[in-house]
Amino acid sequence: MIPTLNHYLLLSAILFAIGTAGVFVRRNLITILLSIEIMLNAVNLTFVAFGRALGSVDGQIIVFFVMTVAAAEAAVGLAIVIGLFRHKASLNPDSFASLKW
Amino acid sequence: MLFYLFGAVAIVASLLVIAQRNPIYSVLLLIASFGALSGLYVLLDAPFVAVIQIIVYAGAIMVLFLFVVMLLNAPHEDTEEDLETPGVERRQLAGAGVRRFGGLLAVGLIVELWWALTKNGGESGAFPAPSVASVAAIGRSLFTAYAFPFEVTSILILVAMVGAVVLARREPITRSPRRGSPGSPDVP
Numbered sequence: 220m221i222p223t224l225n226h227y228l229l230l231s232a233i234l235f236a237i238g239t240a241g242v243f244v245r246r247n248l249i250t251i252l253l254s255i256e257i258m259l260n261a262v263n264l265t266f267v268a269f270g271r272a273l274g275s276v277d278g279q280i281i282v283f284f285v286m287t288v289a290a291a292e293a294a295v296g297l298a299i300v301i302g303l304f305r306h307k308a309s310l311n312p313d314s315f316a317s318l319k320w
Numbered sequence: 321m322l323f324y325l326f327g328a329v330a331i332v333a334s335l336l337v338i339a340q341r342n343p344i345y346s347v348l349l350l351i352a353s354f355g356a357l358s359g360l361y362v363l364l365d366a367p368f369v370a371v372i373q374i375i376v377y378a379g380a381i382m383v384l385f386l387f388v389v390m391l392l393n394a395p396h397e398d399t400e401e402d403l404e405t406p407g408v409e410r411r412q413l414a415g416a417g418v419r420r421f422g423g424l425l426a427v428g429l430i431v432e433l434w435w436a437l438t439k440n441g442g443e444s445g446a447f448p449a450p451s452v453a454s455v456a457a458i459g460r461s462l463f464t465a466y467a468f469p470f471e472v473t474s475i476l477i478l479v480a481m482v483g484a485v486v487l488a489r490r491e492p493i494t495r496s497p498r499r500g501s502p503g504s505p506d507v508p
Contacts, residue, residue: 222323232433236426241338243422249343271364291480297388298487
């Protein structure tokens with residue numbers, strides 16, 4: 220069975236759902252950031268598949284930009300995680316509830 | 321079929337990323353998932369994206385994650401002092417509700433997307449004849465039509481770099497006279 224565009228889109232949907240579940244289910248800040256990376260990769264797969272289906276090169280260029288944003292997000296997010304860990308010595312997001320009333 | 325092999329590897333590795341308790345294993349499994357996605361990009365006639373995926377994602381971003389995991393000494397979830405903190409019962413109840421909602425949301429997302437994909441577009445899903453997008457074509461488009469976003473990207477990276485340095489920096493040792501040690505020479 221030759222994989223069509225729908226196959227790639229379904230795979231991307233499954234990966235995106237896994238990433239969404241990871242953000243909600245896990246209680247570790249680093250794992251939550253990794254789940255966000257899974258979601259970004261699912262979107263990248265969608266872009267490349269649509270670019271291939273449309274015969275256009277624009278999808279790959281958007282992927283380039285998404286990767287850049289992912290790198291910036293990882294750098295800033297991990298810096299924030301380091302700062303939070305210095306304060307509370309914990310990576311559980313439930314322990315950073317000081318702003319909650 | 322290579323698509324099913326790579327897709328199965330990507331899904332299983334991503335599921336194991338979620339299921340692992342040790343963050344180091346999560347990072348390494350995510351690198352495996354990225355390798356499978358890179359193979360999918362090769363199947364989609366996008367070799368440039370495949371190489372970038374390996375070099376930038378698996379080579380740079382994941383090494384950054386691994387560095388932070390090892391720098392923070394990788395505390396596992398639900399450690400003892402975490403369970404001993406007061407109010408943990410209420411927090412765990414709330415966490416269970418959020419987790420159940422998250423699982424439901426993920427399942428609902430899969431069902432909804434599956435329904436949307438199989439309902440329409442089943443006949444228009446076949447790929448056209450392969451047109452190999454060379455790196456030259458990507459570069460030409462990147463520096464003509466997408467020149468402004470490309471330059472904005474450089475500013476974004478610069479801002480992220482400065483922000484990461486500022487956020488992760490230790491507080492500088494302040495030599496205020498209030499907290500001066502007895503042997504300090506800073507006499508007002």
